[in-house]
Amino acid sequence: MSHEEQTDLRVRRTHKFLQEAMVELINEKGFEAITVGDIAERAMINRATFYRHYQDKYDLVAKIFEETVNYLVEKLLPIHKDKNSATQNTPEIWVQFFEHVAEHDRLYRAMLGKNGSPWFADRMREYTIKILLESQKQLKQQIAPSQPIDPIMPSELPVTQLSYVLIGTIVWWLESEKRYTPLQMATWFHRFAFYGYLAVLGYEVQVPRMQAVR
Template sequence: MTQSASNLRVRRTQKLLREALVELIEERGFEALTIGELTERAMVSRAAFYRNYQDKYDLVEQIFEEAMSALLNAVGEMGPGQHPPEVWVTFFEHIAKYERLYRALLGSKGSPWFVRKMRASLADLVKEHGQGHGLARSTVADQPVLLLSDGLVPDLVSTMLVEAITWWLEQGRPSTPREIATRCTLLVSALFKEVSTWH
C-alpha cells in the first residue's frame, strides 16, 4: 500500500470515528459510550481504533488539540491590537465547523472532563497571549503581567468563553462567528479594565 493510500485510510477511519462519537454522545452521553459501540457505529475494527487512539478521551483530546494548535498558530502570526482579534473569529469559525461535536461534548450529555480540558487550555492561552491580542487591555503598563500570572483572571476568562460557546451552540448560533468573537472580546476587555484597578 502506498503512503498516500495509507494516509487516506487513516483519515477516513478518523472521520468515521468522529462522526460515530458525536452520534453516540447525542444518544447516550459521553460517559456511557464504549469503544465497542464506537467502532461498531463507525464500522471500523477495534484494531483500527487503537492504531489511532488510546481510548475515547484520547480521541476527543486529539480533536481539540488540532483546534488549539490551529488557534496558537494563528496567534503567532498575528499582530497586536486587532479588534476583534481575527484569531478569535477563526476560533469561533472552527467551533461552528464542528458544531455538533462541541454541542455534544459541552451539553448536558457531554463530558465534564472535556469542559475542564477546554477551560484549562483556554486559560493557558489567555495567560500566554492575552495581552496584545485583544484580550487584556490595561491602562497600567506593568499591570497585565500581574493580572495574568494570577490564576483567577485567566480562569474567569476561560470559563466565560466556554459558557459563551455553549450558549451560542445551544441557541443555534444566533450570531456569526465574528459577532460572537466581538462580544466576547468586549466582555473580556471590560473585565481586564476592571481588574486593572485592583491593587
C-alpha cells in the same frame, strides 16, 4: 496522488468516521456510557485501528479541540511582535475558532450539553489556560505592559476567568441554535476579552491605573 497523500486522506477519513460515531452515540446514550467498542462498531472499524489513532474516548474528543487551538495559536503568536496589531488582528483568529465550533457543532453541543461530560468542559478550560499562559509569557517578552501589574494577583487568574467566559460563550451560542454568525460571536467575545464588560455594553471605559490590592 502520492502515497503520503493517500495515507493522509485515509487518516482524515478515519478520524471523521470516529468523530461522527462518537457524536451519534453521545446523543443516544450519553458520553459516560460509551465504550471504545461502541465507537469502533458504529464507525465500522476494528478496535486496533481506533487505538492506532487515539488512546481512548477521552483522547478522541480532546484532540479535536486541542489540534484546532494549537493551529490557531501558531498563527496568532507572530502577531504579538507588533504591539498595535496584537489586538487589531486577533478577531480573525477568533472568527476561525468560532467557525471551527460551528463546523463541529454536533460534537460540542453533545459534549457540553446535558448528555455530555463535565470532564470535557474542564479539559477545554485547562487546555485554554495552558495555551493562554504560554502566549502571555511570549507576549510579555515582546511587549512591555503599559502599567505595573498587581504583584499579588496570580498570573493564572485572568486566563482562568477568560477560559470560563469562552466556554460559557460557546455553550450560549450553541443553545441559541447559532442564530449569530461566527464573525459576530468572535467580535463580541473579543470585545469582552480585551476591553471588558462595560465596554461591550457600549460605555466608554478608561482603563484605571493598577494599584496593588493588599
